[in-house]
Structures are given as C-alpha cells and as structure tokens.
Amino acid sequence: MASTLTIDKAAPRRNPGYGSMSRDRAWALKWSYFFLTIFAIFSLVPPLYMLITSLKSSQEISAATNPWWVFHPTLGNYIQLLTSNQFLTFFFNSAMVSIFVVTITMLISVPAAFALARMRFWGSATLATGVFLTYLIPDTLLFIPLFKMFATFGDWSGIQLINRWYVLLIIYPTLTVPFCTWIMIGYFASIPKELDEAAIIDGASWFQTLTRIFIPVALPGIIAATIFAFTVSWAQFLYPLVFTTSTDQLVLPVGIITTLIKGDVFNWGQIMTGALLGAAPPLIIYAFLMDYYIAGLTAGATKG
C-alpha cells in the first residue's frame, strides 16, 4: 500500500504503458467543458432573460420579434421603477427588515453558539440537537399558527402587529437563528481549547473570551452566517405574503408580485426590472463573498 501511495501524479505520463491515461484525461476534460457549458446556459437563462426583458420597451415586448435579443435598448423601465415611490418603499422595507434581522440574529446566535459549544450546562447537548431540529421545521408549517397567534395577541393587548413591516423582525429570526447558531457551534467547536483556557486563566471573563478570542478567530464563520441570514431574510416570500397587505408595508418580492401584476395585465418589462433589482443585492454580495457563502452553505449540512 505504502509503495503505491508514493507514486507521484506525473508518473503515468512518463511511463509509455500508461499513455492511454493522459489521452483519456484530455478527452474527459473536453467533455467536461462541453457539458458544463450546457449546464451553465441552463442556469443563466432566466437571469439573462430578466436582463434582456428589462431593457425593452413594452412595444418591443409585445412585438413578435426574436425575444432573445434587444433591438431598441431603453432604460425606461429602470427609470420608471426607481422614481416610483412604491418601489422605493418596498426596497426600503426589505433593506430595513434584512439589516435588523441580521443584527438580531447575530446578537442571539453568537452568544448562544458560544455557550453551547464551550460552556456545558444542564440540557445543553439536548438544546444543540434541538436547534438543528428547529432548523428543519419549515415556514410553511408555522405560518398559520403564527398568524393566529399574532392576531390573538393583537386582540388581547391592543398592539396590532399584523400588517406592519416590523412584525417580520419577530418572525424571520425563527428561520435564521437556528441555522446560524448551528454553523457557529461548528466553527466555535473547531477552535483549540487551549486558546480560551489560556484566556480564562489570565483572568478574562466568559464574555471577554467570547468578544476578544472567539469572535475574531471565528470571523469567517460569522461572515458566512451573516450572509446566510441576509439572503434568507431578503428572499423570504411566504411570511410577508401572510403578514403584510398594505402597499406601504410590503417588502420587495411580495410588493413586485402584488402591485406590478394587475389582474391579467402583466407589465413584463417592469416586472423583470423589479425582479432583477430585487435579485441584485444577494447577487452582488455573492459576487464578492462567494467563498464565505459556499462555506456557510456546506457547513450547514456537513458539520455536526
């Protein structure tokens, strides 16, 4: 076994007996590129089509010309949307909700993950498993009881939460906190015990250990969790659809669908522009922080 392991990768090429192997590899590479191109086209058609349509005027959209090409590009749709108060309200609501949810999520899940990863207490192991299980409970199971709960709460206390954008700040953390806590338990657990033991011996409190040692060391994990929390709250569709109805309280996805589609009239140019602008923030974040995003994605199901 040991002798086979020491053969380096270039060896087969030097040996004429293995000549077919490098030919196989080149052949496989060509096919890989071919199929990857097909898959990439499949992946990118809808977003590209959004872009193409967003640059067309409504006359060009309803004309029977080639839909895959823009003959008279115009920025009219963008100008119209970006100057309409409604759209800006949706965008503002979405941004507010996402920023607050990310903050709340981090404030809850970083200390909790630290406590669960490092400081055992009664029931902490059960709680760690429970956090993962809650992450598996989907929003589609909870929206009806939550709706009824908030309606009852409004009747009982007089504080109306339904149809206010900030109700989403209370609900979204149920989606983001379990996952973020879970991946951060993984990150924190991978930090060598000597680091925090040394800090405790030096007299740091548990809180100081968290802020001065764990947060800086686990920063990549925290960034991954932050990106994840942002994308989840930016993309959430069911909860805002259930909990908000007035136009000034809607967030982007629901706003585009309820206000730009009027009856059977689809203003596709504006819908696609809105969809593209709605997809832009996650896409931009992803373009710059792809590795963190992927780390967060893979950590969720592989760690633990």
Added chain:
Amino acid sequence: MVDIPYQPGRVAAASTRRRRGGLAAMMKRKSMVAFLMALPLIVLIGVLVIYPAFYAVHLATLNKSMQRFVGFDNFLFLFKRDTFWLVVQQSCIFAITAVVFKALLGFIVAHFVHNVPAKGQRKWRGMLLVPWVIPPAMSTLAWLWLFDPSYSAFNYTLGLFGAGPIPWTGDASWARFSVILVNIWYGAPFFMIMYLAALKSVPEQLYEAASIDGANWWQKLWYVTLPMMRNIIAITTLFSLIVTFANFDIVRILTAGGPLDHTHIFATWAFRIGIEGSDIPLGASVSLFMLPILGVAAIFILRDINKRGNES
C-alpha cells in the same frame, strides 16, 4: 492573530476571586452565565417555533369559527375531498421527482466541475450557483415570463424548430412538469456544491491506488467515490426532501395551484384555505400532513449526525 493585552491588575483580581469562590461556585456561575447566553435562543425557539407547532395541532381540532372543539372532523372532511388526494399525490410526485433529478444533476455537474483544472473551477462554480443565490420569488417570475402562453420565449424558440406551442402552465401535466423543472433549476446547485465539497475530501491516492489495481472509471465511481460520499449524499437528499416537500414560492408564483388544483402541494393549498379562504383550522390541518415526512426525515438525519459524532 489574537492579542490579549497584558493586564496585571485583572489577573490579580481574578486569582483572588477564584480563591474566595472556590471551584464549585465558579462552575455554578459558569453554567448560569451559559444559560443566560443561550436564553434568547431558548425563548425564541420556545415561543415562535415549538409553541406554534403544538398550537397548529390544537387549531386543527377546532371548527371554522374557532369556537368549538370538533376532534378529527377537519381531517375526516379532508379525506372526503378529491382535491385533498390530488394534493397528496402532487406533493409526493413533486418532492420525489424534483429531489431525484436535483441529486442526479448535482452529482453529474459536481463531477464535471471537479474534472476541470483547479484554476477554472471558481468561475464555473460561480456561474452554476447563481440559481441558488437569486431569491426564488424573483427567479420564478422570470420563469413565468419564459413560460408565457402568447409571448413566451420558449414557445418562440420551439417554433423555430417547427414544434408546436406548449401550454406550459395551462395544461395539468405540463404545469406539473414546469413546477418540477423550476424546482430542479433552483435546487440542483445546492446538491452540486455539497457533492463538490464531498468530492474534494476524497483523497486522490485512493483513485491512484484503484487505477493501478486496474479499476475502470465505473469501478472507481462505485467502489471509491460513492462509499466516501455516502454520508453527504444521504444527508443532503433528506434535507432537500424536507425543503422541497415544504416548498411554497415556486408553485405559488408559477401556477398558484392551477390548473384546476392540479399543481397544489400542501403548503400552497394550506395557504389557499387558511389565509385566502380564512378557514384557519382547516388550513392548519392541511399543513400538519407535512409533519410525518418531516419527522421521518429528521429521525434519519439525527441518527446520521449522532453516528458521525460518535465516530469522530
């Protein structure tokens, strides 16, 4: 990497405190601090996840005006409705077909990406992951427009090849095909990235050893790759099964359950009945049918996690 400033006063204070409190008191304090740190999490999960889950069961046993306990009447009523059985059928078809294709496609694409030299991998991975990054509500709108009956880009393209227009979302079986296709488009990148991570963790030496032993491509896949990836395949598939089964956005936007309720799945039908039809108890009963499959999947995932926890 981490600099802790030297604080002589603090060290002295801590050591005196330790002498005074003793080890037992410190442990007690530690678990108390830990509990307080985890308290917001416990409250959140308890009040906004566990309680509503049980509350849904309670709601399901009430009558429409939510004043009278009716036991299992809501469920019995559902069993008598044809639409309910359509929903059960469609939920199963939708979830199983979509997950199988997502897993297959993800597996194949992951292999292709893995074949490409490391330098170019980032670029391909980036392009292939785009469907997963765009909010599904936004991308489904693009699909809706691609499927549009009169101006659809797909039908225009098919027309160039002389193929007739396809009623993508108008005909029951085409509508089922469309929602599954969009779900595969959206979910396959997740499998791709998970499988790619798994492929990268397989030691290259195993393949070299297998080639020297004369294993062909298929044998290497069957005896080296699959056993090494088994855990990730299992956990990703189960996880995706839950998410796909509970899907809402795609079906809601693409077909809203139509034509004639043929593409409704549990989540969209529960929304239609519970929120749009304001029959909250019946809606809650519908969504509760997702529980058994979630429970089974969760048990398997948990077993897998515990098993790996014991191994490491």
